[in-house]
Amino acid sequence: MKTLLPTSTAGSLPKPAWLAQPEALWSPWKLQGEELVDGKHDALRVSLQEQQQAGIDIVSDGEQTRQHFVTTFIEHLSGVDFENRKTVKIRNRYEASVPTVVAAVARPKPVFVDDARFLRKQTKQPIKWALPGPMTMIDTLYDDHYKSREKLAWEFAKLLNQEAKDLEAAGVDIIQFDEPAFNVFFDEVNEWGVACLERAIEGLKCETAVHICYGYGIKANTDWKKTLGSEWRQYETVFPKLQKSNIDIISLECHGSRVPVELLELIRGKKVMVGAIDVATNTIETPEEVASTLREALKFVDADKLYPCTNCGMAPLSRVVARKKLSALNAGAQIVRKELLA
């Protein structure tokens, strides 16, 4: 990456209203069959163009072809019954109706690889592709087969590794694993969570990232955040293990959150995607606010390892708010770039 402070987004971006109900999660598709296939591709093109116009350096599909960042991947696996649903508590926070693992899981064919190829054809910019992490996947399911969170996570890690290798072959530059569950199940992260993640990236030559956040700006998450006290020190328990792992990049939440920025010291040496845009508010950050978050992070992250980013995905926001936030991210990064080069 030659650009200093290359900007990117954590993942999802809002979908056009003709494709899915805006400002909602798990929003059902409005099109069907061939129209849906075309509609998803058109939305991907629009999302890419919006990132480019905002000056984003590492672009993505904006997750336009998936309904949900975890379940869409799971839907393509065998061994999971989507008719047989159970209500579980996701990340100890909110209840959701989820599918059941009824047999050994397998990936009969690639899931996102055609979409990644499609994105690759649209741009010469570096592209990042997000997959759910093994621990977040097991937390979004009811397991009636393995009866062991750890066993199921290792199985998913194998399938994720197959998908990641195919994405790499399709020309993806950075493969990111979304692991919000790392912020909740600290003992498991240290016992086997990071190890499973390393299984998922085994043999990859492209760059790899893990995204750990405090979630979308939905009520269940904002209520949870109120219980976390004046300092959010969750990262403290998982960063030491991640610092020693083979993961190249750590994507985390900074701006507008109560994460003490000095926790970045614990991952010294890693590349860091610093969340400088709050996704839990419609208030647009000023470029100076973004710059100030980046300057703070620069005390703990070398300039050539700092990647300005959003705190999390922006799917539940309106398109206009998301566009303005992307532009603010770019403008803030520009300010700090100039300072670094002065």
Ligand SMILES: [Zn+2]
């Ligand atoms: Zn996130």
